[in-house]
Amino acid sequence: MSAPAPATPSGPADGPAADERLITRSPLKKLLGRPELGAVVGAVAVFLFFTFAADSFLQLSSLTTVLYAASTIGIMAVPVALLMIGGEFDLSTGVAVTSSALISSMFSYQMTANVWVGVGVSLLLTLAVGLFNGVLLTRTRLPSFIITLGTFLMLTGLNLGLTKLISGTVSTKSIADMEGFDSARAVFASTLTVGGVHIKITVLWWIALVAVATWILLRTRYGNWIFAAGGDADAARAVGVPVRATKIGLYLGVALGAWISGQHLLFSFDVVQSGEGVGNELIYIIAAVIGGCLITGGYGSAIGSAIGALIFGMTSKGIVYAEWNPDWFKFFLGAMLLLATLLNHWVRKRAEETA
Amino acid sequence: MNAHPEATPEAGADSGALVELADVSKYYGNVRALEDVSLEVHPGEITCVLGDNGAGKSTLIKIIAGLHPHDTGTLRIAGEETYLSSPRQALDRGIATVYQDLAVVPLMPVWRNFFLGSEPTTGKGPFRRMDVRFMRETARAELARMGIDLRDVDQPIGTLSGGERQCVAIARAVYFGAQVLVLDEPTAALGVKQSGVVLKYVAAARDAGLGVVLITHNPHHAYLVGDRFVLLKRGAMAGSHLKGDIDLDELTRQMAGGSDLDELGEALERAPVPDHLGGGAARGPEPGGR
Numbered sequence: 001m002s003a004p005a006p007a008t009p010s011g012p013a014d015g016p017a018a019d020e021r022l023i024t025r026s027p028l029k030k031l032l033g034r035p036e037l038g039a040v041v042g043a044v045a046v047f048l049f050f051t052f053a054a055d056s057f058l059q060l061s062s063l064t065t066v067l068y069a070a071s072t073i074g075i076m077a078v079p080v081a082l083l084m085i086g087g088e089f090d091l092s093t094g095v096a097v098t099s100s101a102l103i104s105s106m107f108s109y110q111m112t113a114n115v116w117v118g119v120g121v122s123l124l125l126t127l128a129v130g131l132f133n134g135v136l137l138t139r140t141r142l143p144s145f146i147i148t149l150g151t152f153l154m155l156t157g158l159n160l161g162l163t164k165l166i167s168g169t170v171s172t173k174s175i176a177d178m179e180g181f182d183s184a185r186a187v188f189a190s191t192l193t194v195g196g197v198h199i200k201i202t203v204l205w206w207i208a209l210v211a212v213a214t215w216i217l218l219r220t221r222y223g224n225w226i227f228a229a230g231g232d233a234d235a236a237r238a239v240g241v242p243v244r245a246t247k248i249g250l251y252l253g254v255a256l257g258a259w260i261s262g263q264h265l266l267f268s269f270d271v272v273q274s275g276e277g278v279g280n281e282l283i284y285i286i287a288a289v290i291g292g293c294l295i296t297g298g299y300g301s302a303i304g305s306a307i308g309a310l311i312f313g314m315t316s317k318g319i320v321y322a323e324w325n326p327d328w329f330k331f332f333l334g335a336m337l338l339l340a341t342l343l344n345h346w347v348r349k350r351a352e353e354t355a
Numbered sequence: 356m357n358a359h360p361e362a363t364p365e366a367g368a369d370s371g372a373l374v375e376l377a378d379v380s381k382y383y384g385n386v387r388a389l390e391d392v393s394l395e396v397h398p399g400e401i402t403c404v405l406g407d408n409g410a411g412k413s414t415l416i417k418i419i420a421g422l423h424p425h426d427t428g429t430l431r432i433a434g435e436e437t438y439l440s441s442p443r444q445a446l447d448r449g450i451a452t453v454y455q456d457l458a459v460v461p462l463m464p465v466w467r468n469f470f471l472g473s474e475p476t477t478g479k480g481p482f483r484r485m486d487v488r489f490m491r492e493t494a495r496a497e498l499a500r501m502g503i504d505l506r507d508v509d510q511p512i513g514t515l516s517g518g519e520r521q522c523v524a525i526a527r528a529v530y531f532g533a534q535v536l537v538l539d540e541p542t543a544a545l546g547v548k549q550s551g552v553v554l555k556y557v558a559a560a561r562d563a564g565l566g567v568v569l570i571t572h573n574p575h576h577a578y579l580v581g582d583r584f585v586l587l588k589r590g591a592m593a594g595s596h597l598k599g600d601i602d603l604d605e606l607t608r609q610m611a612g613g614s615d616l617d618e619l620g621e622a623l624e625r626a627p628v629p630d631h632l633g634g635g636a637a638r639g640p641e642p643g644g645r
Binding site: 215219220221223224225227228231232235236237238239240241294298299 | 483
């Protein structure tokens with residue numbers, strides 16, 4: 001996990017020159033050392049590109065659409081980024097969002113209960129999935145890739161199988177006329193109008209999550225433990241960090257994100273397709289990586305993941321506004337991922353060499 | 356091969372030792388990792404454990420650090436017979452272990468590393484947060500006290516030299532009130548100069564009144580700072596000396612294999628140079644040859 005960093009930058013060369021290390025780094029170099037830098041540069045580049053390539057890109061309505069697209073990814077990218085900083089993966093996130101929406105919808109419909117009851121049950125069960133991932137990981141010490149690949153496939157099957165078994169079709173029944181639907185829609189899928197600008201409420205959820213995650217990461221003990229668990233789990237354990245509990249907590253955080261996303265999915269369309277969500281887990285991971293999360297753990301930020309999600313939003317909608325064939329989206333995405341990762345890598349290396 | 360010179364005149368329950376091992380053994384299945392090893396750690400003294408690879412040094416560390424409980428014999432901490440079953444327990448009894456390779460998390464800033472696992476907090480309820488200012492200032496001050504002057508405690512600890520990282524780990528243990536410091540080969544991967552720096556901090560910790568267990572395979576480093584020397588060989592005690600009872604040459608000789616080495620030397624000395632290497636059986640010694 002902690003392979004590259006420990007030995008290389010501390011070669012014998014810096015041994016005798018103790019004084020050189022005392023020079024404070026210039027503000028510019030400090031900036032270069034931020035994990036988000038690569039993503040910021042990338043975001044600016046993408047923004048400028050579509051400003052010129054698509055005439056309607058700079059219109060206010062276009063920008064709010066971009067922001068909405070970014071927020072739906074960003075809500076999940078935040079906990080996924082935290083999980084990656086903690087040194088683990090989760091491949092089940094995409095379908096877990098769908099599961100969460102399905103549970104909520106079907107429970108309310110079948111029990112003819114208030115929609116909020118379904119929302120609560122969904123929260124518990126989604127957290128249970130996260131708990132399952134986390135406990136299995138820390139008990140067996142198997143790679144998280146394998147474990148969450150397992151839950152990914154299992155959830156995919158459960159989504160389809162159970163929905164067909166219960167509803168008879170591959171989608172859920174509409175719950176739009178049920179009690180509590182309007183208030184739930186207000187919380188999870190409403191549009192706010194501020195000074196003539198229509199902003200989806202997911203943007204607020206997104207901003208709140210980024211703020212809370214940044215607070216946790218940078219200012220709480222738990223944040224310190226997340227960095228340590230991902231940076232070097234053995235060293236962390238040796239100084240008394242509860243590495244297992246930290247990782248389980250991260251999976252619970254991912255489940256919480258999946259629940260919020262799932263409820264948004266349900267209440268914006270009021271029916272849920274049971275096959276949805278497959279492939280989204282990679283998009284969340286890509287957003288986190290573009291945002292500067294190190295794939296091996298121990299480094300990254302929540303704000304970075306937000307910028308990664310923003311790049312996503314701009315690219316996916318920008319292509320539409322430029323009136324190109326959306327088939328190109330995936331190509332741009334792949335190129336963006338490679339470029340961002342290379343840039344991150346280069347920036348981090350330079351920052352460490354000149355530290 | 357060597358009678359124990361300090362043949363336990365003070366083996367009683369209370370010898371003033373912080374940690375005392377008496378005839379401790381550890382078995383992993385049918386492997387004898389450690390057998391009948393005794394040592395004492397006194398406040399303000401450095402007990403060196405010397406041995407070659409596979410001598411049982413790591414096993415000894417793991418017993419003192421609480422990673423593996425011992426099988427037979429007694430372990431006393433401050434005179435009280437104890438059985439350690441977790442590292443946390445050892446930490447709570449004031450025994451801090453600094454491992455050679457898992458001392459710090461490289462990508463994290465120095466100040467975060469310094470307080471890792473024991474972060475001080477301020478504030479209440481949901482606003483309970485790390486006391487970042489206190490952490491930075493304390494980390495800087497404590498490191499300065501140990502002689503490392505860092506102006507930027509924000510740099511990732513991986514950018515420090517190996518010796519400095521060891522020193523941060525030592526300073527951390529001292530700060531958190533360790534009474535016994537166990538150091539696992541602190542100088543093994545370091546150059547001469549850096550080793551000197553680390554040994555200076557080891558001595559500083561000793562002068563602060565801590566009992567130190569220094570595990571090493573370098574008798575020169577051990578002799579520089581050590582007060583007691585315990586030699587291990589293939590899981591058993593090969594000798595136990597006070598500093599006054601042994602000189603560096605003898606320590607090095609015993610450490611390097613002692614009489615084994617003498618025999619090996621003789622064997623190599625007498626071996627005739629084989630024909631195919633150009634040496635006739637009757638020829639005199641090659642220049643520089645054996």
